Amino acid sequence: MEQRDFALGRINYILLAVSMAVVIIGFLLMSGSGSTDTAYDPDIFSARRIKVAPVVCLLGFVAMICAVVYRPKTEAGLPADADKGEEVEA
Numbered sequence: 001m002e003q004r005d006f007a008l009g010r011i012n013y014i015l016l017a018v019s020m021a022v023v024i025i026g027f028l029l030m031s032g033s034g035s036t037d038t039a040y041d042p043d044i045f046s047a048r049r050i051k052v053a054p055v056v057c058l059l060g061f062v063a064m065i066c067a068v069v070y071r072p073k074t075e076a077g078l079p080a081d082a083d084k085g086e087e088v089e090a
Contacts, residue, residue, distance in 0.1 A: 008068065022063060026057030027057065032044070
């Protein structure tokens with residue numbers, strides 16, 4: 001298949017996979033044991049769960065948006081889907 005058969009390029013899919021891994025890491029940082037009716041676990045209010053993990057997830061989601069929008073440059077410095085210098089008659 002040719003490159004133009006796909007909506008995104010290879011680099012876009014790699015960036016999406018890395019972004020998804022960052023989001024999964026953020027959710028793993030949020031996980032852990034919780035408090036029960038009989039025992040209180042103060043770890044549910046740790047800085048890792050309340051501050052670090054949501055920021056990591058947010059960065060992952062922003063990176064996903066950037067991965068979809070990213071358009072690689074060609075050797076000539078033009079976007080990959082730009083016209084090859086063809087003129088359109090009016």
